[in-house]
Amino acid sequence: MTPDPSTVHPLSAHERVVFLKPLVDGTKVVAGDFTYYGDPDGATDFAQRNVLYAYGPERLITGKYCGITTGTRFLMTGAAHPSMGALVTEHARTIMAGSPKDIECIAATEDLEQQ
Structure with a gap:
């Protein structure tokens, strides 16, 4: 059945x-x-x-x-979250305990090191 x-x-x-x-x-x-x-x-x-x-x-x-x-x-x-270059979500900032400016500097430094 x-x-x-x-x-x-x-x-x-x-x-x-x-x-x-x-x-x-x-x-x-x-x-x-x-x-x-x-x-x-x-x-x-x-x-x-x-x-x-x-x-x-x-x-x-x-x-x-x-x-x-x-x-x-x-x-x-x-x-889905929009991708905006070196900006990251608030959650990642909280984990890293850095300001958005600090994170942008870190991302820029890593980009230079990879080149």
């Missing part, structure tokens, strides 16, 4: 396994009829917990028969 793709839990005894199609709205995530996801810590929260940086027009589209395992994360293009 084929499971009903509109059912959230295709295996009623296993809450950790869900069909994604009835859980997503089709705007940012489009799931195939029998695409399933397994997670013991909240499988029904797939789109919120596993599709990251979905800020732009892009969409995650899965095939009709896909299995997605616990912990899989999809990083959408909203995670």
